[in-house]
Amino acid sequence: MSWEEYVRKVVPYTPGEQPKIKNIIKLNTNENPYPPSPLVYKAYEETELSDFRKYPDPTCSVLVDSIASFYDVKKENVFVGVGSDDVLSMAFLTFFNSDKPVLFPDITYSFYDVWADLYRIPYKQMPLKDDFTIDPADYYGENGGVVIANPNAPTGVKLPLDAIEDIISHNRDVVVIIDEAYVDFGAESALPLIDKYDNLLVVRTYSKSRSLAGLRIGYAFGCEKLIKYILDAKFSFNSYTMNMPSLILGAAAMNDREYFEETTAKVVATRERVKVQLKELGFEFGDSRANFIFARHPEKAGKDIFDYLRAHDIIVRRFDKPRINEYLRISIGTDEEMDRLIEVLKEYLGK
Amino acid sequence: MSWEEYVRKVVPYTPGEQPKIKNIIKLNTNENPYPPSPLVYKAYEETELSDFRKYPDPTCSVLVDSIASFYDVKKENVFVGVGSDDVLSMAFLTFFNSDKPVLFPDITYSFYDVWADLYRIPYKQMPLKDDFTIDPADYYGENGGVVIANPNAPTGVKLPLDAIEDIISHNRDVVVIIDEAYVDFGAESALPLIDKYDNLLVVRTYSKSRSLAGLRIGYAFGCEKLIKYILDAKFSFNSYTMNMPSLILGAAAMNDREYFEETTAKVVATRERVKVQLKELGFEFGDSRANFIFARHPEKAGKDIFDYLRAHDIIVRRFDKPRINEYLRISIGTDEEMDRLIEVLKEYLGK
Numbered sequence: 001m002s003w004e005e006y007v008r009k010v011v012p013y014t015p016g017e018q019p020k021i022k023n024i025i026k027l028n029t030n031e032n033p034y035p036p037s038p039l040v041y042k043a044y045e046e047t048e049l050s051d052f053r054k055y056p057d058p059t060c061s062v063l064v065d066s067i068a069s070f071y072d073v074k075k076e077n078v079f080v081g082v083g084s085d086d087v088l089s090m091a092f093l094t095f096f097n098s099d100k101p102v103l104f105p106d107i108t109y110s111f112y113d114v115w116a117d118l119y120r121i122p123y124k125q126m127p128l129k130d131d132f133t134i135d136p137a138d139y140y141g142e143n144g145g146v147v148i149a150n151p152n153a154p155t156g157v158k159l160p161l162d163a164i165e166d167i168i169s170h171n172r173d174v175v176v177i178i179d180e181a182y183v184d185f186g187a188e189s190a191l192p193l194i195d196k197y198d199n200l201l202v203v204r205t206y207s208k209s210r211s212l213a214g215l216r217i218g219y220a221f222g223c224e225k226l227i228k229y230i231l232d233a234k235f236s237f238n239s240y241t242m243n244m245p246s247l248i249l250g251a252a253a254m255n256d257r258e259y260f261e262e263t264t265a266k267v268v269a270t271r272e273r274v275k276v277q278l279k280e281l282g283f284e285f286g287d288s289r290a291n292f293i294f295a296r297h298p299e300k301a302g303k304d305i306f307d308y309l310r311a312h313d314i315i316v317r318r319f320d321k322p323r324i325n326e327y328l329r330i331s332i333g334t335d336e337e338m339d340r341l342i343e344v345l346k347e348y349l350g351k
Numbered sequence: 352m353s354w355e356e357y358v359r360k361v362v363p364y365t366p367g368e369q370p371k372i373k374n375i376i377k378l379n380t381n382e383n384p385y386p387p388s389p390l391v392y393k394a395y396e397e398t399e400l401s402d403f404r405k406y407p408d409p410t411c412s413v414l415v416d417s418i419a420s421f422y423d424v425k426k427e428n429v430f431v432g433v434g435s436d437d438v439l440s441m442a443f444l445t446f447f448n449s450d451k452p453v454l455f456p457d458i459t460y461s462f463y464d465v466w467a468d469l470y471r472i473p474y475k476q477m478p479l480k481d482d483f484t485i486d487p488a489d490y491y492g493e494n495g496g497v498v499i500a501n502p503n504a505p506t507g508v509k510l511p512l513d514a515i516e517d518i519i520s521h522n523r524d525v526v527v528i529i530d531e532a533y534v535d536f537g538a539e540s541a542l543p544l545i546d547k548y549d550n551l552l553v554v555r556t557y558s559k560s561r562s563l564a565g566l567r568i569g570y571a572f573g574c575e576k577l578i579k580y581i582l583d584a585k586f587s588f589n590s591y592t593m594n595m596p597s598l599i600l601g602a603a604a605m606n607d608r609e610y611f612e613e614t615t616a617k618v619v620a621t622r623e624r625v626k627v628q629l630k631e632l633g634f635e636f637g638d639s640r641a642n643f644i645f646a647r648h649p650e651k652a653g654k655d656i657f658d659y660l661r662a663h664d665i666i667v668r669r670f671d672k673p674r675i676n677e678y679l680r681i682s683i684g685t686d687e688e689m690d691r692l693i694e695v696l697k698e699y700l701g702k
Binding site (some may be wrong): 026040053089229233236237249 | 352353354355356357358359360361362363364365369377380382383384385386387391392395400401402403404405406407408409433434436437440444445446447448449465466468469495496523524525526549550558562563564565566567576580582583584585586587588589590591592593594595596597600
């Protein structure tokens with residue numbers, strides 16, 4: 001007998017590359033190309049470092065209040081965590097305790113099956129249609145919960161709000177998680193539905209539209225009862241997950257609506273321009289509503305394009321998985337970065 | 352049927368009070384009375400805030416390297432997490448998957464049974480002896496793992512290293528966790544044993560001796576195989592748990608050995624002086640080796656003393672639990688804070 005027999009063995013998630021090379025154009029992890037809000041810089045300067053000797057506020061009130069205020073909900077409707085991964089992982093642990101399978105698409109955020117494996121939650125992956133859209137009817141059957149990313153990752157394709165509501169209303173006896181990591185770039189949020197459906201959890205992140213991936217802040221909305229349950233589980237896991245810089249700087253970022261709207265609009269404008277250029281180069285892709293474009297070229301192997309870009313100091317993301325292995329997920333960078341991308345792709349394609 | 356039937360229901364841990372009142376003397380959560388190292392201030396100023404738009408390094412190399420260097424171990428022997436609570440919780444999830452009960456004392460860190468409940472891990476609490484010491488022989492029987500805090504919390508009593516080794520060597524077929532949150536204030540670490548016992552995990556924190564509770568940094572040492580398993584679980588839970596401020600400032604704090612030794616020595620000196628004063632006032636307590644004293648007064652009710660102190664703007668910690676409900680856990684503050692404590696206690700006792 002060895003202690004190794006009792007180890008929970010898992011196949012870990014592989015995060016996107018974080019290269020330490022300078023001057024590389026990093027279009028592989030969907031970060032925001034713009035820096036955090038000026039209010040974040042101001043709050044950083046005003047922070048009293050000697051306070052760091054003390055524990056942070058476990059209720060995270062400064063952060064929770066700023067989020068509740070921005071979205072015009074009660075603070076009892078808000079949960080915060082160490083990135084949306086922490087929020088989602090806690091939600092899986094809290095809400096998915098049935099023997100029936102949790103349902104999510106076959107092509108979606110690659111952490112869902114990892115969490116299900118970690119917590120021994122049964123699950124079933126429902127194939128997307130050929131155009132990468134979701135058929136709501138696939139989620140009508142008996143199940144232990146539903147998770148939908150909207151817009152979906154890594155496809156960028158959105159589901160209209162009435163289809164989302166259709167899925168929620170067909171699943172009133174389980175929790176439905178709508179993962180809206182990318183919603184600020186052009187999809188409709190399910191947030192207004194939390195008053196109508198007590199089984200709905202809407203999950204968000206600071207890592208994309210708030211330019212603060214480095215702070216690790218995620219949040220979620222739900223009815224008071226739902227939020228209370230996930231808070232109880234979170235307090236059983238770790239009372240103090242959000243450190244002081246996250247609380248202080250996260251609140252400051254949320255308070256700057258103007259900067260948020262300005263920078264997300266810039267990312268969207270760049271994306272739409274790049275779509276036109278990629279189309280001209282023969283690339284094929286769905287109508288991305290996220291801060292990335294998920295594209296393939298009918299005449300070129302995905303791995304070839306990836307390698308060529310990498311050799312020219314541009315990193316994009318590729319998934320070695322069925323149905324999507326010819327695709328590249330290209331994050332939207334600054335206009336200059338995207339110009340360079342198009343230039344290198346033109347070279348590659350001999351155009 | 353309702354989604355509530357599938358909710359993982361738990362009794363959450365109640366963290367110590369974090370009052371927002373100014374000028375209160377806060378001796379209730381074992382924080383360090385001294386601010387972080389000057390190197391932390393320097394690193395804070397030099398931090399490039401625009402980098403926060405990017406994800407942090409998931410391997411946490413700057414932090415892991417500084418810890419490995421300080422303790423003269425390989426980086427493959429080091430695991431880091433969001434406070435030692437995150438490290439311990441991940442260790443419970445990773446290593447305690449047996450049907451046999453995990454063993455820990457009846458009086459110890461109150462999160463152990465909370466994690467066991469959260470993850471549905473069977474456990475058995477072994478009573479401390481009347482003098483609050485641990486009998487190693489209690490941990491010889493068949494079990495699914497062992498967790499010992501050394502020095503123990505909230506008693507402050509330490510177990511000698513040979514007794515710790517005795518427990519580890521009697522449990523080679525399960526993982527033994529030694530939680531050394533308070534070890535820097537006067538107990539002997541089990542760290543040198545990680546090369547000899549592949550079933551040993553030694554857990555530490557930045558929240559006490561490193562004056563950085565507000566950043567949430569914990570770490571652990573073990574053989575390479577053990578660390579690999581917990582890393583796999585952690586990467587399945589959340590790839591990016593440590594945010595940029597934690598990585599940068601945590602590394603800076605670890606690099607300042609002199610400040611660390613100086614401030615821990617100051618806390619220890621204050622504790623020893625306060626022990627003498629408390630004894631003169633009739634208090635009874637074990638030989639605390641932590642940054643707190645766990646004491647009772649034979650003639651006064653714990654709750655009475657607690658309330659009197661609270662009314663005089665001094666907060667200590669009290670646990671409403673069997674065997675220890677007459678005790679107060681008094682964190683070691685600055686000399687001035689402890690002078691005020693003694694003054695108020697003298698008033699209370701009419702001395």
